[in-house]
Amino acid sequence: MLDIKFIRQNPEKVKEGIAKKQAKVDIDRILELDEKKRDYLQKIENMRSEQNKLGKDDIVKAKEIKEEIKKLEPELESIDKELQALLRKIPNLPLDTVPVGKDDTENIVLREEGKKPEFNFQIKDYVDLSEKLDIIDTQRAAKVSGTRFGYIKGGAAMLEFALVQLALETLARENFVPVVPPVMLKPEMMEGMGYIRKIQNPNIKI
Known part of the structure; x- marks a missing residue:
């Protein structure tokens, strides 16, 4: 907000x-x-x-x-x-340098880093590779969260936790103080983050 x-x-x-x-x-x-x-x-x-x-x-x-x-x-x-x-209706404002377009078809590429590799075979995206390695489950996740979501599991889940731990240890060396907040928030705090109107449901009200 x-x-x-x-x-x-x-x-x-x-x-x-x-x-x-x-x-x-x-x-x-x-x-x-x-x-x-x-x-x-x-x-x-x-x-x-x-x-x-x-x-x-x-x-x-x-x-x-x-x-x-x-x-x-x-x-x-x-x-x-x-x-x-x-x-609450005001969206986050874009930077002044962001071009105006009707949809993503009018997106502008600002720059490209490095040279695009060329392959002599059909490449796979990360979802296909992850499903083949059995470290992501998109079908079950779709039943719970909808399309474009996945359950990260096995080695991928362990890797994510390892990255979180690495980030915490790195920040701790810079005097960052980790904090685990309460799992419940007051409505006005949720409103400040722009969530309350999206998830408000009397069935889960305490």
């Missing part, structure tokens, strides 16, 4: 990036909601500051402020809810 400050400071850049991704998100509405949200937050903050300055003899005034805050909070929540929903 893009930082609202970045959108606020670069509205045209964000609009251009969204257009390149052929997405439709109302950035002007986002900015309008953002301004409203900040106004509401400022009002509530000012009221609470005034409330804290009141003495014991200002009970009536304190209650009036409290009721006014209660009225503003649901409105603020509604504004923020719409704002967050729109922010």
